[in-house]
């Protein structure tokens with residue numbers, strides 16, 4: 001399968017909500033997180049704004065079908081990964097890895113200090129996946145106020161506190 005990674009264009013905004021919704025179906029494999037598969041996703045209007053102001057990459061198949069995306073925002077001298085989603089049908093084929101690598105390479109090129117994200121500690125396609133790319137799990141003492149605020153918002157949204165963590169990949 002030939003996959004092209006590229007920066008998102010405004011015309012892609014309409015396709016991104018369906019990708020996020022499809023990707024989230026994976027949470028149904030964990031009964032206590034199954035509800036996440038039915039929560040509202042970022043809508044096309046919000047994606048359009050993000051495309052104009054943030055960093056988003058898409059994975060595109062030859063026929064122009066979009067299989068996944070990674071959205072991120074540069075804060076200070078770090079790139080914060082907000083969302084990484086691959087449509088259910090295309091999962092497990094290395095697309096997530098390619099998208100993550102694109103964000104890491106971009107951050108290296110821009111000489112950023114590193115990348116941050118929040119994720120589930122124990123889902124095999126979350127923290128363990130990022131760990132294999134060199135991301136470290138931050139202890140509460142090491143977690144910046146910015147990341148603590150994101151974790152707090154997620155917990156207020158209903159995510160289980162004991163299963164969430166912030167991670168950091170140091171580049172410089």
Ligand SMILES: CC(C)(COP(=O)(O)OP(=O)(O)OC[C@H]1O[C@@H](n2cnc3c(N)ncnc32)[C@H](O)[C@@H]1OP(=O)(O)O)[C@@H](O)C(=O)NCCC(=O)NCCS
Pocket residue numbers: 023024026027083084085086087090091092093094095096097098117118119120124125126129132
């Ligand atoms: C996370 C996600 C984007 C990965 O995309 P993907 O294209 O399936 O990922 P890849 O095929 O590149 O695999 C990435 C790693 O995750 C692991 N993985 C992927 N799907 C998995 C599954 N269903 N069960 C166990 N491990 C899985 C792979 O083993 C792989 O590890 P490796 O790189 O050490 O070999 C995708 O699973 C997804 O959309 N999940 C739902 C949303 C989500 O959890 N996003 C991340 C938020 S922090």
